[in-house]
Amino acid sequence: MTAGFLFASAFLACAVEMVEALTIVLASGITRGWRSSLTGLGAATVALAAIVGALGPALTLIPISALRLLVGALLLAFGLQWLRKAILRASGYKALHDEDAIFAREIAEAKTAAHEERAGLDWYGFTLSFKGVLLEGLEVAFIVITFGSSGKNVGLAAAAAGAALVLVATVGVLVRAPLARVPENTMKFAVGVMLTTFGIFWATEGAGGSWPGNDAALPVVLAFVVALSFAAVALLRRRRVALVAA
Amino acid sequence: MKKVAAFGRFWWNFVVGDDWRAAAGVALGIGITAAIAAADVAAWWFLPLAVAVVLWLSLRREARASR
DSSP states (O other): OHHHHHHHHHHHHHHHHHHHHHHHHHHHHHHHOHHHHHHHHHHHHHHHHHHHHHHHHHHTTSOHHHHHHHHHHHHHHHHHHHHHHHHHHHTTSSOOOOHHHHHHHHHHHHHHSOOOEETTEEHHHHHHHHHHHHHHHHHHHHHHHHHHHHTTOHHHHHHHHHHHHHHHHHHHHHHOSOOTTSOHHHHHHHHHHHHHHHHHHHHHHHTTOOOTTGGGGHHHHHHHHHHHHHHHHHHHHHHHHHHHHO | OHHHHHHHHHHHHHHTTTOHHHHHHHHHHHHHHHHHHHTTSOOTTHHHHHHHHHHHHHHHHHHHHTO
16 A cells, blocks of 8 residues: 555656656757757756765665654655645636646747857757756655655655656657646645655654554545645635635 | 855755745644654644644635735
């Protein structure tokens, strides 16, 4: 059960961030040339692999209870950020994430940027692609490392991230357009729920608490976070409707 | 100096995000869970409750600000 949650969480988180990274790489490639854009993508992938390679083994040296406390706190911090934004979007307080609009904005900015060549590459195209992939990938790298080390299954978390990468990259190459049809907001909601669930579970264990039924408590925590999120969406929607009507 | 500040700002935004009070609430919740567990009392119930309160307060703040 835990392995299934772990795989699904890492897969969804990676897929969501990859969709966003793909939008930036496509905008860079179309306007500034594919060589600079793909070199930026490659350099960022190498940098991310180096971060995972350095941090992954280092985390395994930390005692499991301290690791779960640290990881639980980090996941809760990340999870609440994702969940908060997802709930605000679902209740109409925040605009929905729109890959088409982001793509149009990136294209417009990239078209007006000055051409500067460094190392035979269009520097704007390279840095746009590099920064986009690195920043979108960093959170995923943290999720993969923390999930993998806390769940004692780095391989499974990495496999989930790899599967998402292959899927998004394949669809991206076939479509060659931002993946606007991906239910990104729903996926972000799901990732927020899962990160918060694992955060609560591991932070409690790391703080010295123990769950009734051990791992069997995880689905109960998940159900609690889902119920909490839907209740928050319903309450905020009602407040919004009352405000509009007033 | 500017680069150090930018580096610090990046990590602050990355971990804490745009609501530091939510992050502080999470840290406080984990601390209280540890204190309850240290007193040999069942502590598993506290963090879910704390997260519910922290999340709702954060959402309410954001909803009021966006009026």
